[in-house]
Amino acid sequence: MTALIDRLTDRLAQLEQARRPWEAHWRDIARYVAPGMACHEMLEAVSGSASRPHGAERSPAIYDHTSLLAIDRLAAGEIALVMPASATWHTLHSDDPFAQAPDDRERRWFDDLTRFAFRMRYNPASGFTLASKAAVKSRAAFGTAVMYVEERLGRGLAIPVSYRHVPLLENHLATNFEGVIDTNFRVFRRTARQCVERWGERCSDAVQTAADDAKRQDKPVTLVHAVMPHPRSDDGPMRFASYYFERDEKHLIGEGGYRSFPYVVFHWNREHQGPYTEGPVSLALAEIKSVNMLSKQEYIATQQWVNPPTAQRDDATNPPDLNPGAPNPGLLSETGELLIRPIITQQRPDFARAVIEAKQDQLRDSLHVNLWQVLIQNPQMTATEAAIRAQEKGDLLGPSGLSLQEGLARMVDREFTILESKGAFRPKAALAVPQSLEGQEIGVTFTGPLNRLRRAGEVAGMQRVLELAGTMAELGRPQVLERFDWDAMLDLAQDVHGAPRAIFRPQADGTVDHRDSNPLGQIAAAMDQLNGGP
Numbered sequence: 001m002t003a004l005i006d007r008l009t010d011r012l013a014q015l016e017q018a019r020r021p022w023e024a025h026w027r028d029i030a031r032y033v034a035p036g037m038a039c040h041e042m043l044e045a046v047s048g049s050a051s052r053p054h055g056a057e058r059s060p061a062i063y064d065h066t067s068l069l070a071i072d073r074l075a076a077g078e079i080a081l082v083m084p085a086s087a088t089w090h091t092l093h094s095d096d097p098f099a100q101a102p103d104d105r106e107r108r109w110f111d112d113l114t115r116f117a118f119r120m121r122y123n124p125a126s127g128f129t130l131a132s133k134a135a136v137k138s139r140a141a142f143g144t145a146v147m148y149v150e151e152r153l154g155r156g157l158a159i160p161v162s163y164r165h166v167p168l169l170e171n172h173l174a175t176n177f178e179g180v181i182d183t184n185f186r187v188f189r190r191t192a193r194q195c196v197e198r199w200g201e202r203c204s205d206a207v208q209t210a211a212d213d214a215k216r217q218d219k220p221v222t223l224v225h226a227v228m229p230h231p232r233s234d235d236g237p238m239r240f241a242s243y244y245f246e247r248d249e250k251h252l253i254g255e256g257g258y259r260s261f262p263y264v265v266f267h268w269n270r271e272h273q274g275p276y277t278e279g280p281v282s283l284a285l286a287e288i289k290s291v292n293m294l295s296k297q298e299y300i301a302t303q304q305w306v307n308p309p310t311a312q313r314d315d316a317t318n319p320p321d322l323n324p325g326a327p328n329p330g331l332l333s334e335t336g337e338l339l340i341r342p343i344i345t346q347q348r349p350d351f352a353r354a355v356i357e358a359k360q361d362q363l364r365d366s367l368h369v370n371l372w373q374v375l376i377q378n379p380q381m382t383a384t385e386a387a388i389r390a391q392e393k394g395d396l397l398g399p400s401g402l403s404l405q406e407g408l409a410r411m412v413d414r415e416f417t418i419l420e421s422k423g424a425f426r427p428k429a430a431l432a433v434p435q436s437l438e439g440q441e442i443g444v445t446f447t448g449p450l451n452r453l454r455r456a457g458e459v460a461g462m463q464r465v466l467e468l469a470g471t472m473a474e475l476g477r478p479q480v481l482e483r484f485d486w487d488a489m490l491d492l493a494q495d496v497h498g499a500p501r502a503i504f505r506p507q508a509d510g511t512v513d514h515r516d517s518n519p520l521g522q523i524a525a526a527m528d529q530l531n532g533g534p
Contacts, residue, residue: 001252002250004243004252005245005250005251005252006250008185008224008226008243008245009247009250011185011226011228012172012185012187012224012226012247015172015173015174015183015185016172018172018174019172019173019276022276023169025282026142026168026169028285029141029142029281029282029285030141030142031062032062032067032285032288032289032292033067033068033071033141033281033288034068034071034137034138034141034142035062062292063292063293063295063296063298063299064291064292064294064295064356064360066288066291066360066363066364067281067284067288067291067363067367070363070364070367070369071137071140071141071281071367072137073367073369074140074280074367074368074369075133075136075137075140077368078136078140078400078401078404079132079133079136080449081401081448081449081450081453082401082404082405082408082446082448082449082450083132083404083408083448084448084449085122085129087448087449088114088115088118088447088500089446089447089448089449090114090408090412090444090445090446090447090448091110091111091114091444091445091447091495092110092113092114092117092442092443092444092445093110093442093443093444093445094106094437094440094441094442094443095440095441095442095443096440096441099440103436104501104504104506105434105506106434106436106437107501108501108502108506109431109433109434109437110501111500111501111502112431113431113442115500116431117412117415120159120160120161120415121161121163123159125159125162126159126161126162126163127162127163127164128163130165131147131163131164131165132147132163132165134165135147135165135266136266136404138165138167138168138266139266139267139268139279139404140268140279140280140281140367141279141281142168142279142281143267143268143269143276143277143278143279143281143282144168144265144266144267144268144275144276144277144279145165145168145265145266145407146165146166146168146170146171146173146184146263146264146265146266147163147164147165147166147263147264147266147411148163148164148165148166148262148263148264149161149162149163149262149263149264149411149414149415149418150162150163150164150262151418151421151422160418160419160422160424161415161418161419166186166263170186170187170188171184171185171186171263172184172185172186172187173265173275173276174228174275175273175274175275176229178273179270179272179273181261181263181265181275182228182229182240182261183227183228183229184225184226184227184228184263185224185225185226185227186224186225186226186227186263187222187223187224187247188222188223188225189220189221189222189223190220190221190223191217191218191219191220191221192207192208192210192211192216192217192218192219192221193211193217193218195207195211195221195223195246196208196211199244199253199254202253202254203246203251203253204246204249204251206249207221207246207249207251221246221248222246222247222248223244223245223246223247223253224243224244224245224246224247225242225243225244226241226242226243226244226245227240227241227242227258227261227262227263228240228241229241230257237259238256238257238258238259239257239258239259239260239261240257240258240259240260240261240262241255241256241257242255242256242257242258242262243255259417259421260413260414260417261410261414262414264407264410264411264414265407265410266403266404266407267403267406267407268280268400268403269399269400269403270403280366280367281367283366284363284366284367287359287362287363287366288363290359291356291359291360291363294352294355294356294359295356297352298349298352298353298356301348301349301352302349305349307322308342308343309342309343310322310340310341310342310343311340311341311342311343312331312340312341320340328340368400401450401451405446408444408446409444412444416442419431447495452496452497455496458492458496459492459493459496459497462489462492462493466484469481469483469484490504
């Protein structure tokens with residue numbers, strides 16, 4: 001047991017050393033962009049200092065709030081475009097690219113599973129809304145965010161999964177050969193009373209003794225949750241080993257395993273295989289600091305302009321009274337000249353304001369705030385112009401949205417692994433898998449507003465072709481209308497606009513086969529013919 005703790009402690013020390021260069025950078029970001037996300041508090045929570053409301057303490061040092069508002073707008077915009085709570089932002093399908101197009105019954109099962117997944121996530125008891133919002137904001141601010149997706153034991157399928165955002169500095173991440181994160185040593189703190197409530201007699205004697213003492217029950221205990229690939233490849237479905245231990249006491253609380261990696265990591269723009277990445281704030285940090293510095297000088301210049309310091313003679317008997325209407329005897333010479341003058345007379349708060357506003361515009365561009373204001377700045381634009389601007393916004397935010405969806409796809413895999421372990425897909429269960437889909441992996445296709453913005457051109461192009469065909473039919477060529485596959489057109493519109501499959505009536509034979517309209521289906525059909533199949 002001691003040897004295991006020593007190995008885990010040595011591995012944690014390696015991960016801490018690898019992460020240390022990032023920590024000073026995260027402190028800077030938290031100070032200017034996200035003081036409420038408690039980057040400073042996280043460091044103190046790990047080191048053992050008492051936590052304090054750092055957001056309130058650090059805010060007086062911020063002289064310009066452009067970055068604070070911009071990061072909130074960026075996070076809210078990404079949530080609205082990629083994963084809005086008011087809409088279904090993904091669908092499900094078979095992960096086999098050469099599988100036949102699903103029939104009507106299979107599509108309805110995928111729709112039922114999708115609706116169940118969204119009801120599960122947006123159940124207030126699951127914690128998904130708060131956790132995902134914090135993760136998206138952390139990703140935008142720091143470039144990396146972590147969310148813990150945990151199976152809720154003993155709750156059945158009512159609330160099978162819980163979600164929790166994990167502050168960035170609690171995590172020590174590592175990747176495998178392909179660059180996929182497969183290791184996390186999470187260092188966090190709980191009180192002795194909380195530890196005993198969770199693990200009971202499995203805690204160390206020192207922690208149990210402190211929990212029984214009314215004066216020491218709130219003593220902080222440093223805990224480590226280590227998750228890594230299982231050292232024994234023959235350990236069955238548990239691909240990842242899990243260990244909880246007390247760091248100071250070097251006491252193993254418990255060990256177990258996971259079928260899939262429980263920590264979902266979101267990156268902003270991953271250009272390398274390291275576990276941490278930079279976000280848009282990293283590139284704009286120098287601009288953020290300069291705007292705050294100039295804003296501070298603007299405040300000083302404004303105060304000097306309104307209430308300037310004064311110079312007066314050494315023999316002045318009384319200090320001047322600068323209150324309105326106050327008499328100041330002795331400060332006027334025999335010739336009528338004032339014996340007191342303002343020292344600084346060249347303040348230009350207006351010039352400072354012009355420079356600050358120019359830098360604020362650059363900062364908003366760096367943090368993509370301008371993309372959310374495209375339609376607001378020109379409300380008189382036509383519907384066509386609005387559609388073009390919206391599609392441009394989707395294209396510009398596409399790379400960022402795709403990286404966010406990469407993390408969400410891993411989250412979906414984790415969710416379905418938990419549901420499978422709870423028997424949700426067994427025969428005669430509520431979500432029993434159709435026999436034709438047994439053994440197939442489930443894939444996810446994102447259909448949020450961002451994806452629909454990028455695919456809006458498909459429906460628009462279809463409409464223009466239909467208009468042309470209608471014109472040709474009116475000119476005496478009605479046979480051109482026979483070339484259209486109306487079912488395929490409706491399927492395309494339903495897919496692009498994200499409408500549920502339930503709006504269509506079931507086919508007479510219960511099947512729908514559009515393999516000829518699917519490029520991958522055409523490949524599969526050609527392979528069938530070459531192999532002597534249908």
